[in-house]
Amino acid sequence: MQDDTAEEDAPASPDLSSESPRDTPKSKLISQFVVFPLAMVLVGVSIYLFLGILTSDNRTASDYLDTIRRGGINSRWQAAYELVKVLSVESREGTLDPRFADEIVNVFNASVHDDPRVRRYLARAMEMVDSPAVVEALIKALSDADEETRLYAIHSLGSLCAEVSVPDLLRFARDQDSGFRKAAVYALGQMQDPRARDQLLIAMNDRVADVRWNAALQMARRGDRAGEKVLGEMMHRPFLAGLEMTEEQRVTAMVYAIRASGALKLESLKDHITELKGKDESLKVRQAAIEALEQWEALDNGD
Numbered sequence: 001m002q003d004d005t006a007e008e009d010a011p012a013s014p015d016l017s018s019e020s021p022r023d024t025p026k027s028k029l030i031s032q033f034v035v036f037p038l039a040m041v042l043v044g045v046s047i048y049l050f051l052g053i054l055t056s057d058n059r060t061a062s063d064y065l066d067t068i069r070r071g072g073i074n075s076r077w078q079a080a081y082e083l084v085k086v087l088s089v090e091s092r093e094g095t096l097d098p099r100f101a102d103e104i105v106n107v108f109n110a111s112v113h114d115d116p117r118v119r120r121y122l123a124r125a126m127e128m129v130d131s132p133a134v135v136e137a138l139i140k141a142l143s144d145a146d147e148e149t150r151l152y153a154i155h156s157l158g159s160l161c162a163e164v165s166v167p168d169l170l171r172f173a174r175d176q177d178s179g180f181r182k183a184a185v186y187a188l189g190q191m192q193d194p195r196a197r198d199q200l201l202i203a204m205n206d207r208v209a210d211v212r213w214n215a216a217l218q219m220a221r222r223g224d225r226a227g228e229k230v231l232g233e234m235m236h237r238p239f240l241a242g243l244e245m246t247e248e249q250r251v252t253a254m255v256y257a258i259r260a261s262g263a264l265k266l267e268s269l270k271d272h273i274t275e276l277k278g279k280d281e282s283l284k285v286r287q288a289a290i291e292a293l294e295q296w297e298a299l300d301n302g303d
Contacts, residue, residue, distance in 0.1 A: 119149050178208040213253060
């Protein structure tokens with residue numbers, strides 16, 4: 001999703017023509033952060049083709065850490081990438097070694113001068129390990145020279161609901177790079193600190209659509225209706241047509257906005273959702289509208 005697109009035909013939308021080139025994200029790591037807050041796409045998906053050399057049903061998270069410590073240059077970053085998936089399983093099943101938090105922090109701290117990919121994927125994996133030591137290491141990583149590592153650290157701090165990181169996240173939410181603003185807004189949406197909500201309100205007036213949308217979705221996740229106008233923007237096809245997006249991205253944005261609006265029972269958007277249910281060209285959008293209206297009715301009936 002591009003950030004420097006003029007937004008035309010959007011009701012009461014801010015003028016993006018004043019957006020400076022410096023506002024363009026320097027990193028393309030999370031170009032769709034707003035519409036994929038729970039499924040951040042890892043850079044270089046094609047590397048999955050190379051992971052066969054690592055695949056083993058019996059390898060644990062600690063085994064992959066050992067490869068990162070002792071393996072060759074290629075096996076180290078591949079192990080760090082694979083670690084994300086293994087940790088997800090072990091965390092869910094409760095089989096993660098209690099000592100693992102200290103182990104991954106030690107490896108992460110030692111990766112400062114390693115292949116940047118190792119540190120990036122470790123930062124990504126650390127969202128699965130809830131530990132004060134992990135949070136401390138991720139906060140330190142916010143000062144890394146590598147932009148992608150900083151983005152992963154921001155995302156992981158959000159996933160960990162690390163309230164202690166709020167001051168740092170507020171700084172990134174005001175960064176000139178909209179990529180960092182998007183990431184920080186997502187992370188702040190996970191926090192209870194009242195300063196987080198204040199920043200989300202500011203972000204909903206950002207000149208970059210992705211930042212506004214991320215803020216509105218995070219407000220909706222909190223049960224807050226303050227993003228009503230922005231959610232309406234997200235499901236307004238003439239407005240979306242003026243942005244440099246793929247049709248898949250437009251559909252995804254609309255689906256998220258429809259779901260959020262239905263959950264919040266936003267009366268001002270109900271007629272439009274009803275119209276989308278019968279007329280939108282996308283089956284996914286129509287289905288989302290049907291489900292949102294059914295949920296709406298269930299809420300009205302107290303089900």
